Amino acid sequence: MQRTSVELFAGGGGLVQAGEKAGFRHLLLNEFAKRACETLEANGYKACEEGARPSLPKAGEKAPLVAGDVRKLDMEYLREQEVDLLAGGPPCQPFSLGGVAKGDEDQRNMFPEMFRAVREIRPKAVLCENVRGLLRPSFKPYFDYIQRELELPFVERREGTAWFEHDRVLLERLKSEDTDPSERYEVLKMSVNAANYGVPQIRNRVILVAFRADLGVDLEAVEKALRPTHSEAALVRTFLDGSYWGEGRHSDVEQHVQDRVMARYGDELPFGEGDDGGLAPWRTLRDAIEGLPPINLKKLDKDTPQGGVPDHIGWPGAKIYDGHTPNELDRPAKTVKAGVHGVPGGESVMLLDDRKKDEGSGVWTYLHRYMTVRETARVMTFRDDWKLKGPRGERMRQLGNAVPVQLGEVFVKAVADALDVAEKRT
Template sequence: MERTSVELFAGGGGLVQASAKTGFRHLLLNESAKRACETLEGNHFDTFPEGTAPDVLAKWLDGLDEQRERGSWVADAGERPLYPPLVTGDVRRLDMTFLRERKVDLLAGGPPCQPFSLGGVAKGDEDARNMFPEMFRAVREIRPKAVICENVRGLLRPSFKPYFDYIQRELTLPFVRRRYGATWQEHDRALRERIEAKDTDPAETYKVTQHEVNAADYGVPQIRNRVILLAFRADLGVDSDLVERAVAHTHSRAALTRTILGGSYWRRHKEKGAKIPQRVIDLVTSRYENEQLTFESGDDELEPWLTLRDAVLGLPKIDTRMLDKTTEQQGVPDHIGWPGARIYHGHTPNELDRPAKTVKAGVHGVPGGESVMQLDNLVVDEETGQRRPEHRYMTVRETARVMTFADGWSMAGPRGERMRQLGNAVPVKLGEIFTSAVAKALDDAERRS
C-alpha cells in the first residue's frame, strides 16, 4: 500500500530517499539552505519560493494526482513531468493546512541540531535556530498519522534533558497551545496536568517513544549516535510491540569481530576483487583479537557491522598523485581526489576495517579527522624517513557511501557544501528502518480497525 509523507528540514535528502524506498509518496518538502535545495531540485522535486500560497501548492498536487490517474508522470503531450513540490526558505512562512484533507501518513524531519550539538555553542531552547516549535505547528496543521523526528544525542545531556522531556510532552499533546508570553517551564506544567488528567481527544494526542540509536547497528558503515522520536496518533491503536520489533537492531559489533577473526570478512572482500596485503590482514586481526574481551556478545542472528572498506567497495581507486580537486576518477560523480590531508594528535584518520567515524557537517572545519582515511599501502614519511600507511581525504562519493546515499543521488554545490549536506543528513539505511516501521504499524492498525 502506498502511503504519503511530508518532510521538513529535508536537507540533502537522507530521509527523503529512505521514505521513498519504503513506499512513501512525497506530498511536500521544505528546506532553507540554498545548496541543499539545489540538490533536491536536481533529484526531481519542483521548487516553489518562500511564501507560496497554499492554493498554488494544492493545485500542483491535484495536477500530480491527475498524472497518476492517467498512469503517466507527464502532464500533457509535449510538457515536462510534474514533480512533488519543494518550498524553499523559512519554514515559519509555510502554511500546511491545505494538506489536512489529504490524511497524511507521515510527517518527518530533523529540526536543526546546532542548538543541542556538542560541536556548537549549545544554547538549546534559547537558540533562535531551535525549530522544534515548527514541527509541532506542522503536526497541528496536518494532523499526520505518524511523526519521525531525528536529532543529535546532545539532547540527552543532563543540561538539556528537562527540555527534551518537555519536547516529548509537547509532541504528545501538540494541540495544547503554549500561552503567549509563557515560559516553556510553565507550558510544561500545563502539559503534565493534561497528561495526568487523560481527558484529551485521542485524535489530538500522540503516543511518543524515544529511541537512542547508533546507525552502525542498522547496517550503516559509520558510528553515528542519534536520538529519534517516533509518534503515532493515539486514536489509531498502533501496536507498540510491533513497532519495537520493527526498529530492533539488525547488525552488531560482535558479529563483525567474529567475521574478521574467522576470516569470512577477508574472503568476502577478496571474492569481490579486493587486493588486501597480508600485512594489513594480520595487523587488523591482531587488533581485534586484543579488543575481543571489550566487545559485547552479539546476537548470532544479527549481521556484522559494516566497515569503511565495505562502504567504498567497487569504487575506483584514487590515484594519490592526482589530487587535483577536479578529476573524477573513472568518471564516477563526486569521486575526486583532494590534497592536503594531515594526521596528528587528536586528528586521526578513519580505518578501513572499522565503521567510519561520524560524518560531520564541519561548519568550522572537521577537527577529529573524520574526513580522512588511512589506506593499505605504505609510503615514506617525508619528515621521519620511516614507512607509514598512506592517508588522504575521503571523496564526496565515499562519504555519500558512508551515509548510505544512493550512487545515483546527485548533489549540488562545491565540495564543502556537499560534505555539509551529508554531515547534516540522516543515513538512508537508518531512515529506512524507521519509515518502514511506520508503514508496518499503520498497515497493521488499519487491518485490525
C-alpha cells in the same frame, strides 16, 4: 496502498530517499538552505517560492519543494489528505555538542514549527531525527518537554509563556487523561547508533517516533521491530574466522593490512563467548566504498573526477596528528559532520592500504588522504545517482546534516508496517 508523507527540513535528501525506498509518496518538501534546495531540484523536485501553497503531485510526479522559511509555510490544505507521515530533522545546532548550546533560547530551534505542522496536518505518524546532544543532562528537562509537546501538540504554548510554564500545563493535561485521542500522540524515544542498522558509520542519534493515539498502534511491537540488526561482535567474528577476507569479499587485501587489523583483537573475541544474537556484521568503510575507482594520490587536484565517477575527486592537505586520527577501512567510518572536511578529529581522513618505508629506520608508514564526496555519500548510504550541488564544502555539509538513507528507511518502514497492522484491526 501507497503511504504518503510530508518532509520538513529536507536538507540534502537523506530522509527523502529513505521514504521513497520504503514506498512512501511525498506530497510536500520544505528546505531553507539554498544549496540543499539546489540539490533537491537537481534530483527532480520542482522548487516553489517561499510561502507557496503548491498543488498536490500527480501519480508518478515528484513532490513540490517549497524553498524558504518553514515559518511561512501553510500546511493546512494537507489535512484532508490524511497524511500518513510527517518527517524531518529540525535544525540541531541549539543542542549539538559543537554548537552554542542555548537550547530553547536559540532562535534556530525549529521544534515549535514541527509541532505547528502536526496541528495543521494531523498526520497519523511523526518521525523526528536529531543529535545525541539532546540527551545531555543539562538538556534533559527541556527534551522531556519536547516529548510532551509532541504528545499534546494541540495544547499550544501561549506567546510570551516560558517553556517550563507550558510544561506544567502539559503535565497536568497528561495526568487528567481527558484529551481527545485524535489530538494526542503516543511517543517512542530511541537512542540509536546507525552502525547497528547496517550503516557503515558510527553515528549516534536520537529519534522520536509518534503515532496518533486514536489509531491504536502497538508501541511495544514498533520498538521490537526497531531492534538493532548489526553488531560489532559479529564483525569481529568475521575477522577471526577469516570470512571478512574470504572469497567474494575482500580477498585482495594484502596480508600486512590483515595483520594490522587482527593485531587489534588478538585471537579472541573482546566481547566474550556469548551469542551475538545472530546479528549481521557491522558494515565497514571498505564495504561502503567497494567498487569505486582508486584515487590517484598524484592527482589530488580538487578538480578531476577520477574513474569517471561524479564527486570522486582527490583533495590535498589531509593530516594526521594527536586528536586527529583517520578513519580505518576495516571499521565503520567516523561520524560524518557538517564541515568542509569534517571538524577536528579526522572524520574525513582515510588511512589507506598503501604504505611507504623509511630507508633510514626501516619503519613502514601507511599513507592517508581525504575521503571524496562520493565516498562520504556512500558512508551516508546515498544512492550513487543522487546529485549533490554546490562546492565541496557545501556538499559535505549537506551530507553531514543528513539522515543516513539506510537508517531512515528502517524507521520509515517500521512506521508503515505499524500503521498497516493498526488499520487492519479497525
